[in-house]
Amino acid sequence: MNGFEDDKKPKCDGDEYVKPGPKDLQVQLVISLSLGVSAFLAFCILRRRWKSLYAARKRHAEIELPHLPDTLFGWMPALYRITEHQVLACAGLDAYVFLTFFKMSLQLFAVMFLCAAVVLEPINRHFDPGHKRNDTNASEFSLLREYAPYSDYQKDNLLGNAGENSGDDHGGDDESFNKNMSYLWSYLVFTYVFTGLTLFMLNRYTLKVIGIRQNYLGTQSTITDRTFRLSGIPENLRTENAIKTLVEKLEIGKVESVTLCRNWKEIDELMERRTAILAKLEETWSVYISQKPKLPVGTQANGDGTASGAPEVRSDEEAGESERLLRGGHDMQIDRPRPQARLWYGFLRMQSRKIDGLDYYTERLRLLDEKIIAARKKTYEPANIAFVTMDSIAACQMAIQALIDPGPGQLLTKPAPAPSDVVWRNTYKPWWRRRFQSWTVTIFISILSIIWVGPVAALASTTICTIKAIMPSLAETLKDHEIIRSLIQTGIPTLVVSLLNVAVPYLYDFLSEHQGMISRGDVALSVISKNFFFTFFNIFLIFTVFGAAVAGIQETFRKSLTDSTYIAYTIATKIEELTSFYSCFIMLQGLGLFPFRLLQFGSISLYPINRMGAKTPRDFSQIMQPPMFYYGFYLPTALLVFILCLVYSVLPDGYQVLGLGVVYFVFGYFTYKYQLLYAMDQPQHATGGAWRMICYRVILGLVVFQVTMSGYLALKSAFTVAVLVTPLVIGTVWYSWNFKWQFEPLTKFISLVSIKRGEDQEEGVNEVAILDDEREGGYEEDVDQRSLRRRGSTTVDEAREKGLRFVNPSLVVPLEQPWIYQDPPPPFTEENDSLEFAIGGSEGEYSYGAGPSIRSRRDETRVEGIATRPPGPGSGAASSNSSSSISLGDTHIWRQ
Helix, strand or coil, X not given: CCCCCCCCCCCCCHHHCCCCCCCHHHHHHHHHHHHHHHHHHHHHHHCCCCHHHHCHHHHXXXXXXXXXXXXXXXXXXXXXCCCHHHHHHHHCHHHHHHHHHHHHHHHHHHHHHHHHHHHHHHHHHHHCHHHCCCCCCCCCCCCCCCCCCHHHHHHCCCHHHHCCCCCCCCCCCCCCCCHHHCCXXXXXXXXXXXXXXXXXXXXXXXXXXXXXXXXXXXXXCCCCCCEEEEECCCHHHCCHHHHHHHHHHCCCCCEEEEEEEECXXXXXXXXXXXXXXXXHHXXXXXXXXXXXXXXXXXXXXXXXXXXXXXXXXXXXXXXXXXXXXXXXCHHHCCECCCCEEEEEECHHHCEEEEEEHHHHHHHHHHHHHHHHHHHHCCCCCEEEEEEEEECCHHHHHHHHCCCCCCCCCCCEEEECCCHHHECHHHCCCCHHHHHHHHHHHHHHHHHHHHHHXXXXXXXXXXXXXXXXXXXXXXXXXXXXXXXXXXXXXXXXHHHHHXXXXXXXXXXXXXXXXXXXXXXXXXXXXXXXXXXXXXXXXXXXXXXXXXXXXXXXXHHHHHHHHHCXXXXXXXXXXXXXXXXXXXXXXXXXXXXXXXXXXXXXXHHHHHHHHHHHHCCCHHHHHHHCCCCEXXXXXXXXXXXXXXXXXXHHCCCCCHHHHHHHHHHHHHHHHHHHHHHHHHHCECCCCCCCCHHHHHHHHHHHHHHHHHHHHHHHHHHCCCHHHHHCCHHHHHHHHHHHHHHHHHCHHHHHCCCHHHCCCHHHHHHCCCCCCCCHHHCCXXXXXXHHHHHHHHCCCCCHHHHHCCCCCCCCHHHHCXXXXXXXXXXXXXXXXXXXXXXXXXXXXXCCCCECCCCCCCCCCCCCEEECCEEECCCCCCCCHHHHHHHHHHHCHHHHHHHC
């Protein structure tokens, strides 16, 4: 029944909430292409001008990346020719794993699309009465054909009534062997074929990723690969010597160093306070320098730049010199008003007074530096976590893969994160507090997922039928405007779901940061897990199951708890009705939003805001850094698209979802390939740990696909065919168990035979640790893997960790001084007993306690090898901003 045909009905029937419209795909295609083409052309034009944004990684890091031509479209063939080995060498293992998933999905769905378009779609059009076309319809054989009116669906007794026709003629009989329903056996066959093809591709690429990972980590030498994390240390072993003696008694290798975590809360808080005070001092200096000079009392500025009321100066050069000396240099006594800071004091800090801001923040910084220097010399209470660095990777791996102590929860070993990825404030927290934080965040996210049910179900109910129940006049207006009706019925929900996919990951990233994890790599993997749960549970499951009626959410929950098959039947019933919505969703993500991600529309939009908010040279330097690439923000959406393509692969009109999925993964592969190589940095180093998460989500998608097909076939009364899907579910679950025991350890650890021997490193021989023909049942290496084994160059991880060691930065990092002019100042050192810091003068002209005073100097001074150029008199805010723009390299490109 159409939403416009029943005016007497007070409210919509549940089956009328989400219905495909005839113009949905066409309208969404026009919108997506308009957005995508405009953003892509803008990127091609701006890429040549704004290299500090679109080639930021190449400009800020010493990596040998292939050069991309500056022509409008010439960069695309060059990007296509970049091999996987170059991606691995320039972007690291995490980027390689991420792009491998897109490549696997592209190849998988390309094959499935051909099968669905060539075999399944002709079968559906010939046998399925719900998809027969009028012979006069000119668009019958169009690839993206229009949907039939819903009245035809109801008349043909399609899925919407299949779940309720148990009393009809075919409700109680098994139609599996009915000649008219024999086409359903093709669904069973292709369910097996597509499941086997997916597992084959997953197994093939898993072996490839494992081989690359083992070779990559086994042939490099970083401090992370030689270090393991030891937790659950008993109190009698909480000393560096005791831990070193314990590990060396195991006779697995020599201990190079031990970093025992201690309760560094005091010094960490001092460093945080110092960072805040330093920012305040730099901001105060920027305000002071940007102000116009104040002329002496009784003088006024003339139009020619001289001061009225001052003694007349003769043009004679010698007389001018004597006159300036006789006047006592009054024309040099031009000063700026000094910024003020408000100091609160007294009872409940309700009284305040203004003091000199430069002197106040300078003195506070000096006092904090004294406290930090003293705190660094203290001895703190040891914690139960330590980082043990061995003399070889093999010794470290033996310690990680072995049980050290028979006591439960004692002396547990895990791979160590990179030194820059360690969250030191969580290393000295008690284990119960970290566990409490973890469970608190988990419970909060569970509650939040339940709260999301209402908005998502309401979004799924945004149709003409609901609009007619709320605003009948608007519904009547939309009756005559088919394109606008398509926008409201499908376009708006698609857009809102896409915006949720962009906004919600920021919330989950914030929650993951407060979950008490030791490393940022673990935080990144946790963000992937949380965001995938949101996309799968809320956007797919809730949108599909509970989208039928907002008022029926409680009833739906009740039925799902009392009947274990209710969810499967509901998904099978509603999944075909949502084909239009999910097709539009994939289309918008692939054709419309990927070019915007390539354009980095968010960074461009935020740059003017950050530029206006930047006041100090440090602020300008930070906004010119490359943006960060967070896998947790992008991978969950790709996994959802993967699952959608699997679910719709065999269903009617599944070929169009598969075709859009191929387009999505093609655009996504090249978009992320460019960003990971040229435009964005990766803050974490998870050694490819995202691959096992990808595999488990793919297996989950297979189970959903099989359960959906079983329910769909059961709704068609083909019970025998539906039951025959059950072995697939069992086989997929068994594959998951087999993956856990056989493949997962190889995605966490490094096998000993993959490790390059120490004698080979000393002799400079880059050879394989074990011959290929000696490995029985091993993987087949390709050219990139063999070249990786022979490489002698430094990997991106080795370059990133060069000179690093496992130590809390608060204990050793140089104390940064106020950054006021173009070049950063020298760091404060403990040997500088006078606590003086040079800003732009000489001979200790600007010191901490005295309150520095700026004197106009047009000549360039050099302090400890750093050149600075303070602004001359009369430099106001405009000149200060201009100076900052010039001094920060490519900042001026934003105004071209």
